[in-house]
Amino acid sequence: MIVWSRARILVSSIGIILLWWLGSHTIFNPKLVPPPIVVAISFWKMIATGEIWVHIGVSLRRVLIGYLLGIVTAVPIGVAMGRSKIVENLLGPPLQFMRNITPLAIIPFAVNAFTVGEASKYFIIWYGSVITIILNTATGVSLTPQIRIRAAQCLGASPRDIFFRIVMPSAWPFILTGLRVALGFCFMGVVAAEMVAAENGIGFLIMQSRNMLLPEQMFIGIFMLGLVGLITDRLFHVSIRRLMRRYMIMIEQD
Amino acid sequence: MDREKALYISISIAIILGTWWLTSGTLFHEAILPSPPQVAERFWEMIITAELLFHLGISLKRILIGGVLGCSLGFIIGTSMGGIKLMRDILEPPFHFFRNIPPVALVPLAITVLGIGETSKVSVIVYITIISMTLNCAAGMMSTPQIRIRAALCLGASPRDIFFRIVLPSAWPYILTGLRVAVGYSFMAVVAAEMIAADKGIGFLIMQSILIIHPREMVIGLVMLGGIGLLGDRIFLMAINRLMRRYMITMKEA
Amino acid sequence: MWRLLRADRVSKDFQKAEGGIVEVLREVSFQVERGSLFTLLGPTGCGKSTILNIVAGFEQSTSGQILYDDTPITTPGKDRAVIFQDVSNALFPWLNARENVEFGLKIAGLDRADRSQRSEHYLRLVGLSEDHGKFPFELSGGMKQRVQIARALANDPDVLLADEPFAALDAITKKHIQVEFRRIWQETAKTILYITHDIMEALLLGTHLAVMTAGPRAGIKKIFKLDLKEPRSHANPDFVEIYSRVEALIDEEVRRMREQ
Numbered sequence: 001m002i003v004w005s006r007a008r009i010l011v012s013s014i015g016i017i018l019l020w021w022l023g024s025h026t027i028f029n030p031k032l033v034p035p036p037i038v039v040a041i042s043f044w045k046m047i048a049t050g051e052i053w054v055h056i057g058v059s060l061r062r063v064l065i066g067y068l069l070g071i072v073t074a075v076p077i078g079v080a081m082g083r084s085k086i087v088e089n090l091l092g093p094p095l096q097f098m099r100n101i102t103p104l105a106i107i108p109f110a111v112n113a114f115t116v117g118e119a120s121k122y123f124i125i126w127y128g129s130v131i132t133i134i135l136n137t138a139t140g141v142s143l144t145p146q147i148r149i150r151a152a153q154c155l156g157a158s159p160r161d162i163f164f165r166i167v168m169p170s171a172w173p174f175i176l177t178g179l180r181v182a183l184g185f186c187f188m189g190v191v192a193a194e195m196v197a198a199e200n201g202i203g204f205l206i207m208q209s210r211n212m213l214l215p216e217q218m219f220i221g222i223f224m225l226g227l228v229g230l231i232t233d234r235l236f237h238v239s240i241r242r243l244m245r246r247y248m249i250m251i252e253q254d
Numbered sequence: 255m256d257r258e259k260a261l262y263i264s265i266s267i268a269i270i271l272g273t274w275w276l277t278s279g280t281l282f283h284e285a286i287l288p289s290p291p292q293v294a295e296r297f298w299e300m301i302i303t304a305e306l307l308f309h310l311g312i313s314l315k316r317i318l319i320g321g322v323l324g325c326s327l328g329f330i331i332g333t334s335m336g337g338i339k340l341m342r343d344i345l346e347p348p349f350h351f352f353r354n355i356p357p358v359a360l361v362p363l364a365i366t367v368l369g370i371g372e373t374s375k376v377s378v379i380v381y382i383t384i385i386s387m388t389l390n391c392a393a394g395m396m397s398t399p400q401i402r403i404r405a406a407l408c409l410g411a412s413p414r415d416i417f418f419r420i421v422l423p424s425a426w427p428y429i430l431t432g433l434r435v436a437v438g439y440s441f442m443a444v445v446a447a448e449m450i451a452a453d454k455g456i457g458f459l460i461m462q463s464i465l466i467i468h469p470r471e472m473v474i475g476l477v478m479l480g481g482i483g484l485l486g487d488r489i490f491l492m493a494i495n496r497l498m499r500r501y502m503i504t505m506k507e508a
Numbered sequence: 509m510w511r512l513l514r515a516d517r518v519s520k521d522f523q524k525a526e527g528g529i530v531e532v533l534r535e536v537s538f539q540v541e542r543g544s545l546f547t548l549l550g551p552t553g554c555g556k557s558t559i560l561n562i563v564a565g566f567e568q569s570t571s572g573q574i575l576y577d578d579t580p581i582t583t584p585g586k587d588r589a590v591i592f593q594d595v596s597n598a599l600f601p602w603l604n605a606r607e608n609v610e611f612g613l614k615i616a617g618l619d620r621a622d623r624s625q626r627s628e629h630y631l632r633l634v635g636l637s638e639d640h641g642k643f644p645f646e647l648s649g650g651m652k653q654r655v656q657i658a659r660a661l662a663n664d665p666d667v668l669l670a671d672e673p674f675a676a677l678d679a680i681t682k683k684h685i686q687v688e689f690r691r692i693w694q695e696t697a698k699t700i701l702y703i704t705h706d707i708m709e710a711l712l713l714g715t716h717l718a719v720m721t722a723g724p725r726a727g728i729k730k731i732f733k734l735d736l737k738e739p740r741s742h743a744n745p746d747f748v749e750i751y752s753r754v755e756a757l758i759d760e761e762v763r764r765m766r767e768q
Contacts, residue, residue: 009347016348032366089262094270100483101476102442104358104449105457108464108472112286188356192446195358196464203359210362218366222359229354399597404566405656409612409663410586419615423602500643501601 034216042216043223056224059194059201062118063186066125070182074130075175078137082171088138095131103128103189107196116197121190128189129182136178140171173244180236187229202228288470296470310478313444313456316372320379321440325433327380328387332432335388336395336425337417349388357382357439358446365451375447375455382443383436390435394428395421427501434490441483456482512699513540513563513667517572520558532558534725535572538718540667545693545700547710549754550720551762556703560671563701564590576667586612589660591670595652599644605655606631606640612663630658633692650681657689661696668700675705686712707754711747712740719757722765729757 017036024035046052081087106127107120114120144167152166194203202225209217271290278289300306335342357378364374398421406420448457456475463472520533532555540546550556561567563574565584573580576588592598599608609627618626631640634654644652653673660668674682674689690713693700704710710717717732732750740747 004343008343012344012347015344028367086262089259090266090269093263094266097480097484100438100441100487101480102445104442104445105460105476105479107449108461109286109476111464112469113282184354184356187354188358188442191356192358192449195362195450206359206362210366215366218363222355222363225359226351226355230351233354399594401592401594401597402600404564404584404590405592405598406611407566407584408564408586408589408665409659410615411612412615415615419611420600423600426602500604500645 032215034219039216039219042214043220046217046220052220052224055200055202055205055221056228059190059203060228062121062190062193062201063125063183066122066190067129067183067186069122069126070129070133070186071179073126074133074182075137077130078134078175078178079141079168079171081134081138082141083167088142091134095134099131099135103185104192107193110193111197120197121193124189124193125186128185132182132185133175133178136181137171137175140174140178141167143174144170176240176243180233180240183232183236184229187225187232191225285469288473293470293473297474300471300474306474306478309454309456309459309475310482312454313448314482316375316379316444316447316455317437317440320376320443321383321437323376324380324383324440325387325436328384328432328436329391329429331384332388332391333395333422333425333429335392336421342392345388346392349385352381353385353389356446357443358450361447361450364447370451375444375452378447379440379443382439386436386439387432390432391425391429394425394432397428398424427498430494430497434487434494437486437490438483441479441486445479512542512577513546513701514538514575514578515559515563515572516575518559518562518569518574519571520555520562520567521570531725532723533569534727536727537572538728538731540699540701540716542699543697544715545690545702545713546716546718547702547704547714548718548720549704549707549710549758550726551722551758551765552705554720554723554761555726556705556720557671560590560669560701560703563667564588564669586663587665588667588669589663589665591653591656591660591668591673593672593675595649595656595673595676596644598656599652599659601644604641604643605636605647605658608644608655609640609659609662611659616663626662627658630662631655633661633695634658635688648681649677650685653677653685654688657692661692661698666699668698670700670702672703672705674709682709689713707751707758711736711751711754717754719754720761722761729761 020033021036024030024033043052077091081091103124106124110120110123110127114123148166148170149162152162157165190201191203191206194201195207196203198204202221206218206221206225209215209221274287275290278284278287281287284292297306331345335345360381361374361378364377368374368377402420402424403416406416411419444455445457445460448455449461452458452461456479459468459471459475460479463469515536515538517535517537518533519531519535521529521531524530536559538546548556548559558567562569563581565581565588568582575581581588600611603611606627609630610623613623613626627640628637631637634657636651636654636658639647639651644655647655656673674685677685686709693713702710702713711734714734717734719729719732721727721729732754734750736747736750737744742748
């Protein structure tokens with residue numbers, strides 16, 4: 001007996017495929033919106049030739065590098081911002097301003113400055129992650145409950161102890177949340193960058209399908225993007241749960 | 255804003271301007287990063303000729319139409335999901351899946367199906383706002399404390415009463431937050447849509463510089479994006495805090 | 509008919525998360541007379557709130573039933589109003605005090621004039637006439653509870669079910685509001701089922717006191733009819749005597765709980 005909570009995913013998927021099939025045969029031009037079968041066949045071919053894995057791999061590689069760069073640069077800055085009012089006052093306003101500038105808008109500058117090589121992609125992905133991680137880290141660090149710090153002081157903790165044993169652990173949940181959100185922005189950045197200035201990757205795949213009049217490819221690319229995003233987000237969610245068990249904090253799935 | 259904060263903002267701006275000025279022409283070629291005076295000159299030109307207003311207006315119009323449509327639909331779907339379990343069960347999986355697909359990835363599809371006109375751009379905005387708004391509203395609807403529902407039952411409330419008089423008002427903070435988030439996403443989506451295939455708008459302004467054609471316009475576009483985005487967000491925040499006073503919730507910036 | 513509310517061998521089992529069943533209540537029986545203030549006293553975790561939830565209709569008993577005027581209870585209703593302990597979540601934060609009190613009346617379809625009249629009366633009864641325009645976040649814990657009481661009373665229920673309503677208040681506020689509560693009960697002549705873990709409170713307020721055994725499989729240990737002369741305080745030797753007896757019973761239960 002299939003449990004409803006599992007079955008409903010199946011039900012809604014079938015529902016969507018049905019709607020898709022209907023749309024492809026009635027409202028939309030099948031040359032523009034191919035029916036599910038055509039896409040499935042094309043998908044199978046791409047898996048067989050391994051083509052799809054190459055593109056996914058390239059995109060993931062770019063995200064990974066840009067993301068790690070982002071973490072390494074952003075966390076220290078965020079910590080500094082959380083600890084020091086001066087840093088917060090200096091960095092806060094520009095960051096709040098930049099927050100509204102999506103990584104997509106940085107693409108022209110990145111491409112111009114770094115040419116169409118890998119560096120420009122890393123820059124864009126890095127940009128996508130830094131602001132979020134900085135702000136979340138800063139919030140986490142600054143929200144360390146003062147009572148907790150006082151308790152530690154009463155127990156003989158030095159400022160160094162307090163930072164590493166009280167402040168950072170207290171900030172940890174916030175940092176993780178920031179990391180999770182930032183990852184989403186990274187994917188957004190890499191797809192956009194690949195659509196505009198690349199020769200491989202999921203974004204390129206989606207864009208290329210227009211030029212080569214292969215609309216099935218577009219659907220495959222979009223679907224894989226969603227899948228990869230979903231899987232990485234789930235992985236993140238699961239590892240957060242595991243790491244946060246001792247905090248007994250349930251990071252809400254948003 | 256107190257004087258200390260104003261001082262720090264001035265210092266930040268000064269440092270940023272200074273760094274910008276120094277790197278332009280030296281680290282970065284002028285065609286990639288024009289100097290502040292060059293940008294200012296073109297900025298002034300664009301204001302006088304109303305060219306800037308034109309592009310801003312186009313983008314804001316798209317955001318407005320797409321945003322209002324998407325948020326309204328998202329609100330209806332999300333709140334209904336709160337009331338009808340079946341809807342919730344069936345719709346939740348696809349929404350969570352599509353949440354991972356950034357609007358950029360769907361721009362080529364939108365163009366293929368809906369052409370290069372306004373419809374495709376607005377539809378991308380509608381897409382992201384519906385998803386975001388639906389998920390936030392649904393979460394809000396599910397957040398009603400059980401005790402509150404029980405209190406209402408004791409006062410003679412029918413299921414209909416409970417939905418409209420208890421669950422919906424309790425969800426109000428989430429709905430407003432959802433709106434604020436959706437506005438942010440709208441800005442992102444409009445840039446995405448205008449980047450790929452447009453001949454006007456802020457995103458276009460930024461994007462057209464990708465082959466080092468109009469670098470000054472790019473900077474102006476970026477500044478406008480950040481500024482207007484920030485302004486919109488702050489206005490929203492103020493409005494929300496005013497409306498939420500009785501809930502005793504104050505939304506902070508981050 | 510003097511009997512209003514009757515618990516008839518009520519048992520309640522809960523499913524444990526890891527599987528298996530825990531018997532929270534076992535064959536609880538008692539009778540509440542019309543117009544009495546019936547207190548249920550027991551250590552925390554003995555299942556008193558579960559009884560209240562069943563009487564209120566939020567939960568179903570596994571066996572046995574609650575009879576209200578000889579009809580079994582299955583769903584919540586206007587006739588049995590609950591005063592919750594978690595008043596911050598029970599009050600509606602987007603409505604001010606007066607609007608909260610009028611909530612049940614609005615649903616029932618009363619027009620504005622009637623509603624105003626009733627809410628004014630009950631707010632005066634609980635001593636909050638001046639604060640009718642304030643929102644819950646502007647009220648202290650004690651004031652919020654009084655709004656909740658007024659809101660419940662305005663709907664004219666037959667029975668009030670109070671779930672440790674004052675447990676979260678500080679001692680001084682608690683003392684005052686207990687006295688107030690007694691006065692309100694005397695003025696409105698309502699039937700009240702009152703859950704508490706505080707011996708003093710039970711003896712201060714009640715016409716009857718039922719001591720519960722500790723869980724699991726909690727039941728009624730002993731029921732006292734409290735015919736105490738005023739004042740109900742340490743100055744009264746009868747009061748002190750019954751206090752010791754109740755305390756001894758409670759201690760017995762706590763000891764039993766510890767040994768388990």
